[in-house]
Amino acid sequence: xxxxxxxxxxxxxxxxxxxxxxxxxxxxxxxxxxxxxxxxxxxxxxxxxxxxxxxxxxxxxxxxxxxxxxxxxxxxxxxxxxxxxxxxxxxxxxxxxxxxxxxxxxxxxxxxxxxxxxxxxxxxxxxxxxxxxxxxxxxxxxxxxxxxxxxxxxxxxxxxxxxxxxxxxxxxxxxxxxxxxxxxxxxxxxxxxxxxxxxxxxxxxxxxxxxxxxxxxxxxxxxxxxxxxxxxxxxxxxxxxxxxxxxxxxxxxxxxxxxxxxxxxxxxxxxxxxxxxxxxxxxxxxxxxxxxxx
Amino acid sequence: xxxxxxxxxxxxxxxxxxxxxxxxxxxxxxxxxxxxxxxxxxxxxxxxxxxxxxxxxxxxxxxxxxxxxxxxxxxxxxxxxxxxxxxxxxxxxxxxxxxxxxxxxxxxxxxxxxxxxxxxxxxxxxxxxxxxxxxxxxxxx
Numbered sequence: 001x002x003x004x005x006x007x008x009x010x011x012x013x014x015x016x017x018x019x020x021x022x023x024x025x026x027x028x029x030x031x032x033x034x035x036x037x038x039x040x041x042x043x044x045x046x047x048x049x050x051x052x053x054x055x056x057x058x059x060x061x062x063x064x065x066x067x068x069x070x071x072x073x074x075x076x077x078x079x080x081x082x083x084x085x086x087x088x089x090x091x092x093x094x095x096x097x098x099x100x101x102x103x104x105x106x107x108x109x110x111x112x113x114x115x116x117x118x119x120x121x122x123x124x125x126x127x128x129x130x131x132x133x134x135x136x137x138x139x140x141x142x143x144x145x146x147x148x149x150x151x152x153x154x155x156x157x158x159x160x161x162x163x164x165x166x167x168x169x170x171x172x173x174x175x176x177x178x179x180x181x182x183x184x185x186x187x188x189x190x191x192x193x194x195x196x197x198x199x200x201x202x203x204x205x206x207x208x209x210x211x212x213x214x215x216x217x218x219x220x221x222x223x224x225x226x227x228x229x230x231x232x233x234x235x236x237x238x239x240x241x242x243x244x245x246x247x248x249x250x251x252x253x254x255x256x257x258x259x260x261x262x263x264x265x266x267x268x269x270x271x272x273x274x275x276x277x278x279x280x281x282x283x284x285x286x287x288x289x290x291x292x293x294x
Numbered sequence: 295x296x297x298x299x300x301x302x303x304x305x306x307x308x309x310x311x312x313x314x315x316x317x318x319x320x321x322x323x324x325x326x327x328x329x330x331x332x333x334x335x336x337x338x339x340x341x342x343x344x345x346x347x348x349x350x351x352x353x354x355x356x357x358x359x360x361x362x363x364x365x366x367x368x369x370x371x372x373x374x375x376x377x378x379x380x381x382x383x384x385x386x387x388x389x390x391x392x393x394x395x396x397x398x399x400x401x402x403x404x405x406x407x408x409x410x411x412x413x414x415x416x417x418x419x420x421x422x423x424x425x426x427x428x429x430x431x432x433x434x435x
Binding site for chain 1: 308322324336339363367377386399
C-alpha cells in the first residue's frame with residue numbers, strides 16, 4: 001500500500017484545483033454577461049458620433065482636421081495594444097500580442113520606428129520585456145471600461161500624431177465574435193479611413209441637399225473636439241470588446257481546466273483502486289501461502 | 295416632425311434618453327440654447343449642467359450631463375454626453391500621468407530583468423547541486 005496514500009493526496013489536490021477553476025468559470029460567466037451588455041450599450045454613442053464626424057468631414061471644407069489627412073511618407077508608427085490585466089484566459093492575450101509582434105517585425109524590417117501605448121497589464125509586461133518603447137500605459141481598468149482612465153494614455157498617442165511624431169496609428173485588440181470565438185484584429189486608427197468616415201445611413205441622405213452645421217463657438221474647436229471624441233469612442237469600444245472577449249475566453253479556459261481536472265481525477269482513481277486491489281490480493285495470497293506452510 | 299422632433303441623449307456607457315420631444319434647453323458653451331422643431335443644423339459644445347427636456351403630454355424632465363456635444367440635424371437632435379469631466383488641463387494632466395507611468399515601467403525594467411535572470415541562475419545552481427548529490431550517493435553504493 002506504499003503508493004496509495006500519495007495517490008489519495010494527489011486526488012485531493014486535483015479536486016481542490018477543480019473547485020477553484022469551477023468557481024472561476026462561474027464568476028467569468030456572470031461577468032461575461034455584464035461585459036457583453038456594456039459592449040452593446042457603447043454602440044449607439046459610437047454610431048452617433050460617427051455620423052456627426054462623417055457629415056462634418058463632407059460638409060466643412062474650410063478646415064480639415066489632421067486626423068483625416070493621409071500622409072505620404074510613413075516613418076514612425078504608433079500602436080495601441082489592448083490586452084487584459086489578468087491572465088488565465090486561454091490564448092487571448094497571446095494571440096493579440098503575436099499578431100502585434102508579427103506586424104511590428106514587418107514594420108521594423110521596412111525601417112519604421114514604432115512606439116507603443118499599452119492598455120492592460122499583460123501587454124505592458126510583454127512590451128517592456130521585449131524592449132519596445134512604451135510611451136504611455138494604463139493598467140488596472142477593472143471590469144468596467146472607464147473612458148476617464150483611457151483619456152490620458154490615448155492623448156499621448158493622439159498628440160503625437162498631431163505633432164507629427166507619428167504618421168500612422170494602429171489599434172490592436174480582441175474582437176468579440178461570440179462566446180466561443182474571439183479574434184485578434186488590427187485596425188488603422190489614424191488617419192481615419194474612408195470606411196470609418198462613412199455614415200451608417202448614407203442611403204437616406206442622398207435625396208437631400210447638402211447642409212452644414214452652424215458651429216459654436218467656432219468650427220475649428222468644435223471639430224477638434226468631435227474628432228478626439230470619435231477616436232476615443234473607437235478605442236473605448238475596442239476596450240469594451242476586449243473585456244467581453246476576456247471574460248468569455250476565461251470562462252471557456254476554466255471550463256476546459258475543470259474538465260481536464262475531472263479526467264485526471266478519474267485516471268488517478270482508477271490507479272488508486274488498482275493498487276489497492278493489488279495490495280489486497282498480495283496480502284490474501286500471503287495469508288493463504290502462510291496457512292499452507294503451517 | 296411638426297410639433298415634435300426626435301431627441302437622443304447618448305453617452306459612451308449607455309443611451310440616456312431617446313424619444314420625441316417638443317423642445318429642449320441645453321447649457322451650450324456660449325450660453326443656454328433652446329431648441330424647437332425646425333431649428334437650423336448646429337453643432338456646439340455643451341458645458342456640464344442640466345438639460346431640460348419637454349416631451350408631449352409629459353412633465354418637463356431634467357437630465358444632468360457632464361459636458362459633451364449638441365448636434366442639431368434637420369430631423370433629429372443628438373446630445374453626445376461625456377461620461378468623464380473633461381477640460382484641457384485635466385486631460386493634459388492625465389496624459390502626463392500615463393506617460394510618467396510608462397517611463398517608470400521602462401526604468402524598472404532593468405531591475406525586473408535582473409531579478410528574473412537571478413532567479414533563473416538560482417534554479418540552475420540548485421539543479422546542479424541536486425545532480426552532484428545524486429552522483430555522490432551513487433558513488434558510495
